[in-house]
Amino acid sequence: MKPNIEAFFDGATWTVSYVVFDEPTGHCVIIAPVLDYDPKSGRTRTTSANKLIAFIEEKNLTTEWILETHAHADHLTAAHYLKKRLGGKTAIGKEIPIVQETFRKIFNLETDFTPDGKQFDHLFADNEVFSVGKLNVKVLSTPGHTPADLSYQVEEAIFVGDTLFMPDVGTARADFPGGSARRLFRSIRKILDYPADTRLFMCHDYPPQGRSPQWETSVGEQRANNVHVRDGIDEDRFVAMREARDRTLEMPTLLLPSIQVNVRAGIMPPSENNGISYLKIPLNVI
Template identity: 65%
Template sequence: MEPRIEAFYDTVTGTVSYVVYDRPGGRAAIIDPVLDYDAKAGRTRTRNADRLIQFVFAHSLNVDWILETHAHADHLSAAQYLKRHLDGKIAIGERIRQVQGVFKNLFNLGDDFREDGSQFDHLFAENETFQIGALEAHALFVPGHTPADMAYRLGSVVFVGDTLFMPDVGTARCDFPGGDAQTLYRSIRELLSLPADTRLFMCHDYPPEGRGPEWETTVAAERERNIHVHDGVTEEQFVAMRQKRDAGLEMPNLILPSIQVNIRAGNMPPPEGNGVSYLKIPLNAL
């Protein structure tokens, strides 16, 4: 059985969230949900998440999973908000523990923060199989952008997370803590070894001038036209390109607030004595 897919594009962060389901009235998973965040005011809103909820209700779906491809650095996760309204288990790859360890030190989170992944309902092992109703899904490790990146394959469809972008945009950066261009190249080649007609769904699109947002392509299109990693690009060439390109990139606007929330599975930091949660900004640390 092939999945039914509904995509939701966030124009602010360039993120694509998905509702994946077996049939109307059936079972569903939500992938990479976005919690709106106004950095100037320090205020969250739920416009993007509410669009997902409305779709789920309109199609009488029951949510089994809220899937994260990794601990995102460009948006806050709406996983906890969705879980409160829709149920579903929040899941990510088991290597999130490594990412938690890195950022626990950066943000000086103290002994109360556990770097064991227990903030999530489920941690996927490599190549683990799971069900979304009648759909069989596979959790694939695709590290490189971060050590913990996941892709999710259902039939002839793969949600690639932050590995590949649309062919005219290229590939994900590798300069975050634990990222590695050589590892990303090898993860991408694994994905591109799938059948040519495999449909690939992006986690982000940053469209160049002249086209609107897009998020679906194929293995064949990526192998033929991806500007960073088309067939014929060697590992050595890719690593040199990626390292040079990454050296000139600014940090994402929301990396510091988003990571603190996303390594907690979408929970905010614990409230302080006045009942308010606070995000930390480490100075001169990145």
């Protein structure tokens, strides 16, 4: 069955969230939802997430899963808010404890924060399969950007998370803790081994000047035109390029606030004795 795919682009973080469903009045998954966050004031809003809710309610869909491709460093996840509003189970890759342990130390998180992934309802293993109504979904482990990255194959479409970008943008960085340009190359080639007409959906787009945001491409287009990893670029050449490029990149604007929330499946840090929840800024660490 061909999936129905509705994309929601957030211009503040360049993130694409998705509602993927089998049919109206059927069943859906949400992929990479955004919780709006103003770093100047520390205020959160649910404007972006409410757009997903409005669509799901309009189509009378039952939400089965709220899927993360990894613990994002460029936006806060709205997974917890959406779960409270719509139901469904939160999920991420089974390697997320590696990421949680790394950032538990960096942020010196509260003593009862346990880096075991149990903040999520389910941890997916590579090649795990499940159904969403009439749709078949397969989990693909695609580490490199982080150790815990996943892609999700829904019938003939793959949601690639932060592995690939549009062909004229290239690929994700691999210099976060636990990242690896070599693993990223192998993960990308795993995706590009699919048939040429396989539809690929990005989770971000950073369009060059003169192009509007886009998020759908294909295996064939990536193999022919991706500026970083098209056919003919071997692993060593890619790794040298990716590592050199990563050394020139600034940290994402929302790295410090987002990762503290995203390793908790969107739950805010526990309130302190004044009833207020705080995010930490580690000095001279990252």
